[in-house]
Amino acid sequence: MNTTPCDILITNIKILPAAGEKIIEDGFLATRGGTIKLMGPMASMPAALSAAKTIEGHGQLVMPGLINGHCHAAMTLFRGLADDLPLMTWLNDHIFPAEAASVNSEMVYCCSQLAAAEMILSGTTTVGDGYFLEEAAARAFCTAGLRAVAAQGIIDFPAPGVPDPSLSIEAARRYLNALPTNDLLIPALFCHSPYTCSPATLLSARELAAEYNCRLFIHVSETKNEVLEHQKLHGLRPIEHLRKLGFLAENTVCVHCVWPDSSEIAILADSGCGVITCPESNMKLGSGIAPVPAMLAAGIKTGLGTDGCASNNDLNMWGEMDSLAKIHKAVTLDPTIMPAPVVLDMATRGGAAALGLNLGTLRPGMAADMIIIDLQQPHLTPFYGPDLLIYALRGAEVRHSIIGGKLVMENRQLLNIDIKAVMAAVNRLAELHNQPLGEGDNGENDFGQDAGIKKH
CATH class of the missing domain: 2.30.40.10 (Urease, subunit C, domain 1)
Structure with missing residues (x-):
């Protein structure tokens, strides 16, 4: 037979x-x-x-499998490092200095392996990741067997691997050219935010993403003060400004979008871009609650992410789904809003659509x-x-x-990761990070120096 x-x-x-x-x-x-x-x-x-x-x-x-639409995998090293702080205090006084002292290729690889293990163990099969030295994160995802849209970070001040910010676009191009071909690995770009990237940088990144037909991520409208400061500086709200620059397109992925007004929601919908909401990170940092029901009603491709576990503090998509479903019920006093099937769709097909992937369904x-x-x-x-x-x-x-x-x-049992060895390696990195400044610093970067970021 x-x-x-x-x-x-x-x-x-x-x-x-x-x-x-x-x-x-x-x-x-x-x-x-x-x-x-x-x-x-x-x-x-x-x-x-x-x-x-x-x-x-x-x-x-x-x-x-679940799709974690936004993550900074390497930031597992900073899990629990600076809890219960406002976003700009958390970034400027704690995270940026910690990254300056700790981030190198070994750190990104080891800590991204830990993140991959955590995600696989809780049901994530695809991640949209963005960080610096992202080629090391991509290598970690390939080792783990995790599907990834891996985005190289772009920012207008010295960063790991790119000490001269004027070379950030050139470094991003090298990354796109050098990333190995792999069925599970898709290269992308990640502009940190409109307040850390100049209009010229944003435009250059947009042109590069169009040239390579890759996803282009950006944090935008995460806090109310970010919106107010952006209006003072540019005379426009952040999403309005991105539209004026021509930054928004079908391959753009806007992360957070906590504070768009109704006109900006319409802008996002008209552009065809995707949105990833990170409810637990936004709640923990006191940033607010994204208008997810309104974005879904506008037809925006909307997915769900954990953000980095430094602001979460885990990479568990089930927790994100539970939080997303309940927080909107609480603030609207409507138990029918954000029903479970809609939330699960965001964590599967919605995230896939935002990332430009044909995933989230079991079919021959x-x-x-x-x-x-x-x-x-x-x-x-x-x-x-x-x-x-x-x-x-x-x-x-x-x-x-x-x-x-x-x-x-x-x-x-993880089949591609020695989890005990990975945890031991990350713990060793944490011990180095806890040394007084200078003892564990490899001197590779001055990340966060002269950032020029206003404390919103």
Whole structure:
């Protein structure tokens, strides 16, 4: 009898094909060559399927992997370093000096490995990351098997790897040219913000992103004071200013967008750009609550991110979804707003759309990016449907992770990362960081010096 080969076969499992869709109660799913080959009810599974790897899925659910649309993976080193501070105090007095003393290629690689491990362990299969020396982060993601849109940072003052800010665009071009070809790795650019990048820098970055047809990220309208200061300096609100410059386009990803007014929401929608909201970071820094319902109603491609764990303090997308759903209910006094299927869609298909990826759905022919969740838990019993995942899942229930058709976690064991070694390496870096200034400084950069950033 002729057989139908597949790489991974999952049997006797609940399947959630996409947010808001009906669960296949007793199903199978087969992958081949990085994509989903077949799926459906067990009763329809071909008898001739032959798999290199079979996963018995009784009591479990398979669903699309989560997409963390905005992260600074290397900042795991600064987790808990400076809590309970306003954004500009946090940046200018703590984070920028810490980065000046600590950031180099080894730090970015090790700390991005730790971030990748944390994300995979809690169900993230794709990350939109932005930092300096991003080639080291990209290498860490490739090692881990994590899909990534990896963006090189651009800023108008000395930064790791680019001590002369006038060379930041040239360095970004070198990054785009040098990043290795990989099915899971997509290069991108990341302008820090309109208050740390001049109009000339923003325009140059826009031109470079257009030339390479890559995503262009930017933090914008994160705090109320940022908007007020921008109006004083430029006579326009930040998003209005970005439109005037021609910065906004379909490949632009605007991060945070906590304080856009109705006209700016219309600008974002008209531009076709994506937005990533980071509710826990915005809450923790006291920045505010992004008008997500209004942005969704305007048709903006809106995804969800954790931000860096220095301002979160974890990289758990389940926590983001729970926070996003509940905070809007609280402030509007409307329990029907931001329902669970909408929030899950933002963490899957919405994030994919914002990042320019065709992900977030389990269908034959789609990329085999998925997670398998153990439903046999007290806090998931009884299981009436996937809404419970948003309000009760913690991340540790994710048993297996498949990215690009390859197992990267099996029975909660990371297959590509020695997590104990990575944690030990990051702890050593933390010990160096805690030394008095000068003892652990490698002298590679003066990050944050002469930043010229107003304390908003």
